[in-house]
Amino acid sequence: MAERAKTAAAPSATLIAHAEPKSPAAEAYRSLRTSIQFAGLDHKCRTILVTSSTPGEGKSTTVANFGVVLAQTGSRVCLIDSDLRRPTLHRVFGLGNNRGLTSALLEALPFAEVAQTTSVPGLSVLTSGPVPPNPAELVGSNRMRESLEAAVDQYDMILLDSPPLVSVSDAVALSAFTDGVVLVVQTGKVPHEVIRRAASQLHAVKGRILGVVMNAVNLKRDGYYYDYYRYYHSYYTPSEGKKGR
Ligand SMILES: Nc1ncnc2c1ncn2[C@@H]1O[C@H](COP(=O)(O)OP(=O)(O)OP(=O)(O)O)[C@@H](O)[C@H]1O
Numbered sequence: 001m002a003e004r005a006k007t008a009a010a011p012s013a014t015l016i017a018h019a020e021p022k023s024p025a026a027e028a029y030r031s032l033r034t035s036i037q038f039a040g041l042d043h044k045c046r047t048i049l050v051t052s053s054t055p056g057e058g059k060s061t062t063v064a065n066f067g068v069v070l071a072q073t074g075s076r077v078c079l080i081d082s083d084l085r086r087p088t089l090h091r092v093f094g095l096g097n098n099r100g101l102t103s104a105l106l107e108a109l110p111f112a113e114v115a116q117t118t119s120v121p122g123l124s125v126l127t128s129g130p131v132p133p134n135p136a137e138l139v140g141s142n143r144m145r146e147s148l149e150a151a152v153d154q155y156d157m158i159l160l161d162s163p164p165l166v167s168v169s170d171a172v173a174l175s176a177f178t179d180g181v182v183l184v185v186q187t188g189k190v191p192h193e194v195i196r197r198a199a200s201q202l203h204a205v206k207g208r209i210l211g212v213v214m215n216a217v218n219l220k221r222d223g224y225y226y227d228y229y230r231y232y233h234s235y236y237t238p239s240e241g242k243k244g245r
């Protein structure tokens with residue numbers, strides 16, 4: 001496993017399950033862990049995609065803290081930042097991001113060789129790596145599926161972060177490669193119809209929804225959504241499909 005980047009900053013305040021294990025928030029992530037453990041009784045449940053219908057509902061926060069509480073049980077856990085549109089996990093864990101998922105895929109390296117250890121015992125993070133011009137192709141590739149299947153030999157649980165379902169196809173493709181999906185829903189903000197559409201997109205590719213996390217996001221910045229929709233829209237214009245931010 002690669003060494004943790006020497007220049008890395010400290011983990012961010014987002015990691016409440018690590019910083020404040022007795023907090024109600026940490027307890028909520030432990031409840032999620034219990035629910036998923038029950039879901040895994042009858043079906044294999046080693047690779048889990050975390051996604052949401054719209055941007056900013058709390059996917060990355062959920063992946064990071066769910067990963068922490070899973071690792072706290074002694075499991076070997078790997079978080080994969082497969083949100084190649086807006087990668088976040090390297091910042092949450094204070095890790096470098098010169099190499100990551102995209103490097104592993106392009107160089108055909110096992111995920112465990114590129115993943116970095118974190119300050120949380122048992123928890124590794126495969127950061128996004130350099131953002132490619134073709135995220136959907138990369139995360140939907142056969143190599144992604146095969147690498148994920150192979151990574152299960154190295155880890156007890158693998159959680160994947162992803163872009164939102166309404167905007168781009170990446171998460172739908174990933175849901176077909178994983179054992180289950182956790183859908184994060186920002187409490188009271190997203191119309192039911194949008195959530196229903198997200199769920200049917202997953203069902204259409206036989207993605208198995210394990211559960212829904214109702215998340216109370218506290219957005220501090222005005223204009224967050226506006227910026228996001230504009231950003232994702234630029235990716236969806238076919239003639240500009242390979243445009244960056
Ligand atoms: N339960 C919560 N309580 C308070 N703030 C939260 C909570 N969950 C997420 N947030 C905050 O909301 C913002 C968006 O969260 P996050 O980055 O996890 O969302 P996301 O779904 O990954 O977004 P994106 O679609 O951009 O990837 C962040 O500033 C995060 O700190």
Ligand SMILES: [Mg+2]
Nearest residue numbers: 059060083088
């Ligand atoms: Mg995110």
